[in-house]
Structure formats: C-alpha cells, structure tokens
Amino acid sequence: MKKLLVANRGEIAVRIIRAARDLGISTVAVASAADADALHTRLADTSVDIGPSPASKSYLVADAILAAAKDSGADAVHPGYGFLSERASFATAVADAGLTFVGPAGPVIERMGDKVAAREVARAAGVPTVPGTPGGVADADAAVEAARDTGYPVMLKAAAGGGGRGIRVVQDEAGLRRAFGQASTEAQKAFGDGTMYLERFVERARHVEVQVLGDGSDAVHLFERECSLQRRRQKVVEEAVSPGISAATRDAMTTAAVDLCREVGYTSAGTVEFLVDDTTGEFFFIEMNTRIQVEHPTTELVTGIDLVAEQLRIAAGEPLRFSQDRIERRGHAIEYRVNAEDPTKDFMPQPGPVGRITLPAGPWVRCDTWLEPDAAVPPYYDSLLAKVVVWGIDRDEALTRSRRALDEFTVAGIPTTVGLLRELVDEPWVGAADFHTGTLEQWLAERKET
Amino acid sequence: MPRHEVVSPIPGVFYRKPDPDSPPFAEDGGTVSDDQAIGLVEVMKSFHQIPAGASGTLVEFLVGDEDEVDAGQPVAVIEID
Numbered sequence: 001m002k003k004l005l006v007a008n009r010g011e012i013a014v015r016i017i018r019a020a021r022d023l024g025i026s027t028v029a030v031a032s033a034a035d036a037d038a039l040h041t042r043l044a045d046t047s048v049d050i051g052p053s054p055a056s057k058s059y060l061v062a063d064a065i066l067a068a069a070k071d072s073g074a075d076a077v078h079p080g081y082g083f084l085s086e087r088a089s090f091a092t093a094v095a096d097a098g099l100t101f102v103g104p105a106g107p108v109i110e111r112m113g114d115k116v117a118a119r120e121v122a123r124a125a126g127v128p129t130v131p132g133t134p135g136g137v138a139d140a141d142a143a144v145e146a147a148r149d150t151g152y153p154v155m156l157k158a159a160a161g162g163g164g165r166g167i168r169v170v171q172d173e174a175g176l177r178r179a180f181g182q183a184s185t186e187a188q189k190a191f192g193d194g195t196m197y198l199e200r201f202v203e204r205a206r207h208v209e210v211q212v213l214g215d216g217s218d219a220v221h222l223f224e225r226e227c228s229l230q231r232r233r234q235k236v237v238e239e240a241v242s243p244g245i246s247a248a249t250r251d252a253m254t255t256a257a258v259d260l261c262r263e264v265g266y267t268s269a270g271t272v273e274f275l276v277d278d279t280t281g282e283f284f285f286i287e288m289n290t291r292i293q294v295e296h297p298t299t300e301l302v303t304g305i306d307l308v309a310e311q312l313r314i315a316a317g318e319p320l321r322f323s324q325d326r327i328e329r330r331g332h333a334i335e336y337r338v339n340a341e342d343p344t345k346d347f348m349p350q351p352g353p354v355g356r357i358t359l360p361a362g363p364w365v366r367c368d369t370w371l372e373p374d375a376a377v378p379p380y381y382d383s384l385l386a387k388v389v390v391w392g393i394d395r396d397e398a399l400t401r402s403r404r405a406l407d408e409f410t411v412a413g414i415p416t417t418v419g420l421l422r423e424l425v426d427e428p429w430v431g432a433a434d435f436h437t438g439t440l441e442q443w444l445a446e447r448k449e450t
Numbered sequence: 451m452p453r454h455e456v457v458s459p460i461p462g463v464f465y466r467k468p469d470p471d472s473p474p475f476a477e478d479g480g481t482v483s484d485d486q487a488i489g490l491v492e493v494m495k496s497f498h499q500i501p502a503g504a505s506g507t508l509v510e511f512l513v514g515d516e517d518e519v520d521a522g523q524p525v526a527v528i529e530i531d
Contacts, residue, residue, distance in 0.1 A: 351461055351493060
C-alpha cells in the first residue's frame, strides 16, 4: 500500500490521513464543492474534486470515488464511517477495480449488515442474541405466535432498517396486530424490504460495544465502550471501558465478540454491539459495524493502539501484530461529541460561518476535528464539529479533566452543544454512571420543563 | 389578493416531496391550508417541514426540487383567500 484514497470528509478524513502519514503512505483526499478548501484536502498530499456539495452527488457516488482513485493512482481506499463505508457493493467495486478496500470484503459487510443474517451468525457462534424470532415473520399471526416466546413489551423491527429507523415497541397482542401491517408497508417503502422481525424490548438497557480487530484467520478484542448516553439513538458521550458492567460480564462479552469474528473470518477493525439488561446483567448481540467508529479514540487512549493504522496494516496483508494477552488497558477515556446544534431550539442544526475558535488541548486531552478559525460549517453533512476525548487514570480523573477541556472549547458564530456537554459532566447520575439508553432523553425533557 | 411568501427558516436543500416515491406536498395552483407542509428542507442530515403559514392558493414555487436555499429565503408564494 503506497497511496491511499480517503473516501470521506470531516474529522474522520483528517484522522485517517494522519494515520497514513504515520505509516509513510501517501494520501489522496476527495472533496465536494463545499469542502474545496477543507482541512482534509490540505493535509492530504493531493485532493480530487468529486462533485457538487450534496453528499448524494459527491461522497455517496461510488463511481466518482473510483474514478478519483484511478486518476490519482491510488492503490487503496479507506471509506471512513458513514457514506459508502458499509455498502457491500462499494467494497466489491473497489476490489474489482484492482484496489485494496480498507475493511472487510463485500460479502462479509453484506452478511453482517443484514440484521437477520447477522443474528444467525451470532447464534452459530454461540453468542447470545436478544430473545426474538430467528428471521423474518410472515404475517401478523406469525408475529403474535412468536411473541408468546419473547414476551411483551416487544419490538417490531425492519430487517433492512438501521440507525433506529423502522422500529416500533408494542405492549400487547392487540398492539402488535395493529402495528404489523403498517410497519411492514413503511419498511417496504423506506428500505425496499418489508421483512419484519421481533425482539424483546429491554426497559433499562445499556449500549455496550466491543472493539475487535481481525486479519481473516484470527481476531482479538480491545475491550469495550459504553455508549448509553444517546439522544434519538445518536451517541452523545462514549467511554472506554464501560463503568456499568461487571468483570465477569466484560470477560464473557469480549470473548463472545471474538468468537463472532472468528465465525465470519472477520478482517479489519469492527465493532460488535451488545445490549446489556441493566436489571439482570444479561447481554445480547445487536449488530456489528464493519467499519471504524466515531468513538474509536476512547479505545485508542486506554489501549495505546492506533486503530486506523492497524486497519491499514491489515488491509496491506499483514497479520495481527498483537496477541490477546499483549493487549492491555490503562485508565479511563471519555469522548464528547460537540455538534453544530442549538440545544435551546430542540437541537436544530446550525450551519454557517464561524469566527474565532479555541480548541481544548493540554495534558491528556485529544480533540479530533476538521474545524478551523473562520471556516464555514456546511449545511450538507452531519453536524459533528469535534470530538473532545479525555483520558484519566480512573473515571473520576477523566471527568475532572473533562470539565477543563470542555470549558476551554469555544466557537464564535454558531451555537454548539458544548455547554450542554459541560453541564452533563456535573450531573451526579453521570458521575455515578447510573444511566441507561433512555436516561439522557429523560434528563433533557425534565430540564426543558424547569 | 394579499400574497404571502413562504420562507425557509433554515439553510439546506429544498424538497417538494416527503420522499422520492411520494407525490409532492403541494402542487402549483393547488389549495393549501395554514399548517400544511409545502416542502421539506434537509439540513445536516435532518429534515424539517416548511408549513404554508397561510391558507389559500399556492401560485408559485420560487425554488425547484432539490435546490439549495438560504435561511430566510422565500420558497413559495401563496395568494391568501
């Protein structure tokens, strides 16, 4: 691997370019019209214009990316997260063009990206899954029959859904009968596939995910991340490791994640997501993300392993550099996602020009961003401005440094979520890690009322 | 007849349909009511419906489907009943 095309933008493009430079790999950025002068285009060795500003006309156009790779002489493509990163056909097209795709092969992405197929893989590997139907249910009668085993409340989920879309919670048989037809029709419209399946709904659930690395013949884990602080199923604060599970659960969950990777011969970095029932301590496989995650820096700070560099090494054909017993963790890391949104206006996205900015730095603070003074936040892409990641020898020290880091963060010109994140750090329930996936939204609702 | 300009409060990409396979929110020359959506603006991966803001006849769209709009930009004209 000599020349890497980074098929993404924003902070993750910057992050990938930095890893490539550390490994002596030259880099090709791609840019839409809105990003013509963005940081990632200037950090890369060269940059290729791939089309108009909307992502659907640039970053999501596989042919434009492939043409850019060919024209620039790149021999590898890193998809980052979002955009084309989990599109199996893109991974296959990259390989068919004679280039290296930094990630698993198309068929693996396809298998793990289909929720029903992924659960079948999990069962085959002996990994616990949420009680539910093994596959799609044919109709409302079949759903009602299946719900006798899962119990209520139960979730009705679209097999082709994602990001929280295509999910309904029903409380009883009558509710299930009412919801089934409409949910299936909506899934058919939204995703082109009306297949629905059932899953037990866990009231107090934590979202805990295991970071894995595989080279196709072996796999290791890099411990877990706690991502329960969410708003509208979007993660807001993440930490490594989870403050909410026992050592026994950690051992069992990380082992399960590695077993799952071995079952599919997983290649590259990946994340195995679990739902933890906070009441019983049971954990269940939800899905696997076959790409680098937004919150990967927390794992990097506690393990000292550069996950993007490892992705590049593995893609270049090197075997895993670490056996499991050589992967250690130290201390605690917390990531805060600072978004260009106005918390006082129901988190309305706020693009626009920014003026002076101050980014946090100093001891044990990492800030991954694309933001620069006098930049403009484009309206076309997600609202992530920066990730503030803080390390401490324990969780309390990480929280203390978080206060300092978030206090330093200022952006003139647009509202951001940084003040809200700073407020969160002082909440006693955050300090005590007493939360589940619904807690942040409950807190926001209560805060709004007062 | 008094005219009302429908303004997008946010910048983004204007859509006339709720999704690619559905009919438009409103037709040229069609009747609209005050709280009815006449379009959708996508900003930073989130979608915001633009209400007519007045009841009457939607005489003209000032921007096309998938056109970029600025905050405060008029997107349609309604002749108020």
